[in-house]
Amino acid sequence: MSRPEEATESKENAEFRREVRAWIAANRPSDPGFKLPQSFLEVESDRQFEFLRDWQRKVYEAGYLGLDWPAEYGGHADPHKRQRIVSQELNRAGAPFLVNVIGLQWAGPTILAYGTEEQKQRFLKPILSGEEIWCQGFSEPGAGSDLASLQTSATPSGDGWVVAGHKVWTTLAHVAKWMILLARTDPAAHKYAGISYFLFPMEAPGVTVQPLVKMTGEGGFNQVIFDAAPMPKDALLGQLGQGWQIAMTTLTFERGAAEGSGGGSTAPTGESVRAVTSLARRMRRDGRSAAEDPVLRDRIAQGWIDEEALRLTAQRARVPGLNMDDRPLATRLMNKLVYSEFGQRITELACEVLGPDAGLWLGDASAPDKAEWPRMYMNSFGMTVGGGTSEIQRNIIGERVLGLPKTK
Amino acid sequence: MRLDVPTDFGFTEEHALLRGEARRFLGERLPMATLRRMLDAGHRFDHGLWKEIAELGWLGLVLPERFGGAGLGWLHLEILMEEMGRRLVPGPFLGSLLAGIALEQAGSESQQAQWLPAIAAGERVATLALVESGGGFDADTLTASADPVDGGYVLRGRKTHVVGGADASLVVAAFREPSGHTALFAIELPTSGVSIEDEVSIDPTRPTARIGFDGVRVGPEARLDGPGGAALAATQVRGCAALAAEQVGGAESVLLLVRDYAIDRKQFDRPIGFFQAVKHPIVDMMCGVELARSLACGAAAALDAGSPAAEVHARMAKALAGDVYASAVRKGVQIHGGYGFTWDCDVHFYFRRALWSRPMLGDAIHHRRHLATLLLDAD
Numbered sequence: 001m002s003r004p005e006e007a008t009e010s011k012e013n014a015e016f017r018r019e020v021r022a023w024i025a026a027n028r029p030s031d032p033g034f035k036l037p038q039s040f041l042e043v044e045s046d047r048q049f050e051f052l053r054d055w056q057r058k059v060y061e062a063g064y065l066g067l068d069w070p071a072e073y074g075g076h077a078d079p080h081k082r083q084r085i086v087s088q089e090l091n092r093a094g095a096p097f098l099v100n101v102i103g104l105q106w107a108g109p110t111i112l113a114y115g116t117e118e119q120k121q122r123f124l125k126p127i128l129s130g131e132e133i134w135c136q137g138f139s140e141p142g143a144g145s146d147l148a149s150l151q152t153s154a155t156p157s158g159d160g161w162v163v164a165g166h167k168v169w170t171t172l173a174h175v176a177k178w179m180i181l182l183a184r185t186d187p188a189a190h191k192y193a194g195i196s197y198f199l200f201p202m203e204a205p206g207v208t209v210q211p212l213v214k215m216t217g218e219g220g221f222n223q224v225i226f227d228a229a230p231m232p233k234d235a236l237l238g239q240l241g242q243g244w245q246i247a248m249t250t251l252t253f254e255r256g257a258a259e260g261s262g263g264g265s266t267a268p269t270g271e272s273v274r275a276v277t278s279l280a281r282r283m284r285r286d287g288r289s290a291a292e293d294p295v296l297r298d299r300i301a302q303g304w305i306d307e308e309a310l311r312l313t314a315q316r317a318r319v320p321g322l323n324m325d326d327r328p329l330a331t332r333l334m335n336k337l338v339y340s341e342f343g344q345r346i347t348e349l350a351c352e353v354l355g356p357d358a359g360l361w362l363g364d365a366s367a368p369d370k371a372e373w374p375r376m377y378m379n380s381f382g383m384t385v386g387g388g389t390s391e392i393q394r395n396i397i398g399e400r401v402l403g404l405p406k407t408k
Numbered sequence: 409m410r411l412d413v414p415t416d417f418g419f420t421e422e423h424a425l426l427r428g429e430a431r432r433f434l435g436e437r438l439p440m441a442t443l444r445r446m447l448d449a450g451h452r453f454d455h456g457l458w459k460e461i462a463e464l465g466w467l468g469l470v471l472p473e474r475f476g477g478a479g480l481g482w483l484h485l486e487i488l489m490e491e492m493g494r495r496l497v498p499g500p501f502l503g504s505l506l507a508g509i510a511l512e513q514a515g516s517e518s519q520q521a522q523w524l525p526a527i528a529a530g531e532r533v534a535t536l537a538l539v540e541s542g543g544g545f546d547a548d549t550l551t552a553s554a555d556p557v558d559g560g561y562v563l564r565g566r567k568t569h570v571v572g573g574a575d576a577s578l579v580v581a582a583f584r585e586p587s588g589h590t591a592l593f594a595i596e597l598p599t600s601g602v603s604i605e606d607e608v609s610i611d612p613t614r615p616t617a618r619i620g621f622d623g624v625r626v627g628p629e630a631r632l633d634g635p636g637g638a639a640l641a642a643t644q645v646r647g648c649a650a651l652a653a654e655q656v657g658g659a660e661s662v663l664l665l666v667r668d669y670a671i672d673r674k675q676f677d678r679p680i681g682f683f684q685a686v687k688h689p690i691v692d693m694m695c696g697v698e699l700a701r702s703l704a705c706g707a708a709a710a711l712d713a714g715s716p717a718a719e720v721h722a723r724m725a726k727a728l729a730g731d732v733y734a735s736a737v738r739k740g741v742q743i744h745g746g747y748g749f750t751w752d753c754d755v756h757f758y759f760r761r762a763l764w765s766r767p768m769l770g771d772a773i774h775h776r777r778h779l780a781t782l783l784l785d786a787d
């Protein structure tokens with residue numbers, strides 16, 4: 001079965017898509033022979049990291065990153081906004097992911113929106129090339145869903161600031177050179193007004209990064225402890241006390257509710273259900289192909305419906321006339337919720353398709369697809385929890401899109 | 409098979425105009441109070457409304473211009489059906505729509521010229537008779553028969569759930585011929601040997617009938633020229649896309665009713681929408697409506713583009729929209745509490761429509777079975 005979109009896009013875009021596809025086929029790295037992370041959330045070893053960073057650099061040098069970013073900051077100012085096509089093709093080819101996700105998708109667009117000219121000149125290009133990796137220091141042990149209750153402080157000191165506090169679940173902190181950091185700068189001010197947004201250098205003294213182990217047994221996130229860690233004056237992004245507002249912008253990018261990424265987005269392309277279909281054809285159940293089991297067929301057909309509905313919703317979000325005029329943001333703000341919940345359903349379904357082999361784990365020589373499916377199902381919770389849980393997404397949509405009364 | 413849908417769904421200003429016109433007209437002409445008055449008076453068919461709809465060009469929206477139609481596309485119909493679904497427009501519209509599509513798919517030029525202009529003008533109410541008791545929506549379950557006799561045909565069988573059957577003066581019906589193939593016949597009503605019996609429809613805005621063909625003699629011209637099986641399949645694909653859009657519109661209305669109620673109604677000194685056990689299901693309802701709308705628009709755009717995957721999209725749309733509508737009315741009643749359980753609360757009208765339309769032209773179980781064949785077995 002071949003792919004959507006191609007037949008209906010403009011000649012230039014179709015041409016570009018073919019070019020990207022050919023480039024990926026010719027340049028994608030071969031299997032390194034060691035376990036690769038499934039996403040940027042699970043990068044643990046140096047060799048995994050170096051392998052992935054090399055790949056990002058290669059994609060960047062080929063001119064396929066920062067397409068939608070201004071040329072003066074290392075981008076290409078592509079008039080057709082074709083970063084999306086690159087990420088679709090990378091996704092479909094099953095190419096390794098771009099490791100600097102937090103830089104490309106969250107920090108970069110935020111710096112573009114709020115940074116000074118110097119900050120844009122300084123930070124954006126190394127984000128695209130992968131030379132400088134970014135992490136996100138928002139969550140704390142006592143501040144998760146209720147992010148605004150964060151306690152990490154930044155206090156003026158000499159010509160700059162010192163940071164004290166404790167961040168947690170910090171993905172990629174162990175390889176990051178920079179952190180987007182939320183810290184309290186005015187303890188007396190209202191909860192939301194006292195927060196500022198910083199671009200923090202991870203090499204500063206007084207910073208300790210301690211790895212945490214995930215439910216899959218993998219690493220990838222950390223806790224970060226700041227013990228009077230200094231940062232310069234110009235680490236501040238935007239205005240003092242503007243941190244909450246800027247953080248909301250970052251989260252809008254993180255949740256796929258706004259376009260502007262330097263490396264594309266993660267909108268579904270129909271790949272997951274295709275993969276589950278192919279798995280069902282390979283697996284056997286009750287003496288026949290699992291793809292012949294009537295109940296599984298029904299469930300997989302539902303997967304096709306769901307993934308196509310997501311794909312077409314992303315497409316429809318770009319046609320204003322086909323969005324409800326009284327809630328234009330609906331199709332964007334619901335992205336994070338519906339993608340991550342779908343990802344969970346479809347990987348759980350894959351585990352059911354596996355039958356007893358769903359009980360085999362990484363390292364078992366005969367596990368179908370090297371036990372990637374149960375691993376993916378477990379990792380899917382990273383998506384329904386991270387970036388604001390599904391429950392918090394429902395609060396946001398209910399309040400901001402439907403106008404329901406606020407839950408604190 | 410490629411799942412192609414044009415990037416912009418083929419949306420134009422023209423579509424926006426149609427939406428504005430339909431929303432305005434139906435908003436003024438069919439507020440819930442008017443609909444209730446019609447139903448209370450036992451009027452299942454409002455001739456005035458029918459005439460106005462005909463004048464707006466809606467009855468021939470997708471029929472060719474040379475036969476009196478507006479010659480517009482399937483995305484136009486998607487938009488119109490959403491708006492009509494929102495207002496629960498009563499009457500035999502759906503039957504006329506399906507009959508018109510079937511005639512266009514299977515009729516010769518002269519058969520189309522004979523029937524379509526009157527359908528588009530609203531002078532003739534038409535309907536499609538397909539389902540049989542115990543049968544389904546696949547042509548291979550048909551048992552009604554058409555046997556050639558003396559240069560014409562004898563028709564036998566019983567059709568059920570015929571939309572607007574008792575108001576129709578033309579029925580397009582599916583029969584099996586001795587060869588085993590399906591053929592479509594256009595039969596003017598009343599005709600001797602054809603019995604029409606009102607069903608008691610759960611949805612008073614959508615009356616249905618049982619039609620019996622007890623050895624009905626028809627001439628050769630009654631048999632539509634084209635291959636009946638293919639025409640019927642094409643009609644069902646288009647019908648599914650249209651009905652899915654109507655379901656999306658209905659679910660949208662329920663969403664808005666529930667949202668407003670959750671803001672208005674106070675318990676424990678707060679609007680009930682404050683409670684997440686109320687808020688979150690409403691959000692899930694909205695997500696469902698938006699996802700189903702994307703498939704309905706996708707199916708329409710695929711039909712407009714002549715994509716061979718239109719069948720896949722139409723089946724997906726009908727399956728999801730039917731489930732989404734059903735789930736919306738379920739939550740719709742519950743969230744309105746005791747009031748939701750009353751005749752006074754408008755939700756039950758949508759509940760009825762949702763229950764009625766979910767199985768019509770195939771429910772989600774039916775379409776997923778077909779989708780599995782199309783997507784799991786093919787490559």
Ligand SMILES: Cc1cc2nc3c(=O)[nH]c(=O)nc-3n(C[C@H](O)[C@H](O)[C@H](O)COP(=O)(O)OP(=O)(O)OC[C@H]3O[C@@H](n4cnc5c(N)ncnc54)[C@H](O)[C@@H]3O)c2cc1C
Binds near residue numbers: 041141143172383
């Ligand atoms: C894989 C992964 C990677 C992450 N990476 C990063 C990162 O790089 N940087 C970073 O800053 N953070 C990161 N996070 C943290 C993430 O943003 C938080 O875990 C998340 O916001 C939830 O906070 P919490 O863990 O404190 O859970 P809690 O807020 O304690 O929530 C626990 C449960 O209560 C529910 N709940 C809480 N409040 C409400 C409410 N008001 N209404 C309804 N339900 C509620 C939640 O939905 C959840 O089910 C990551 C998390 C994961 C899982």
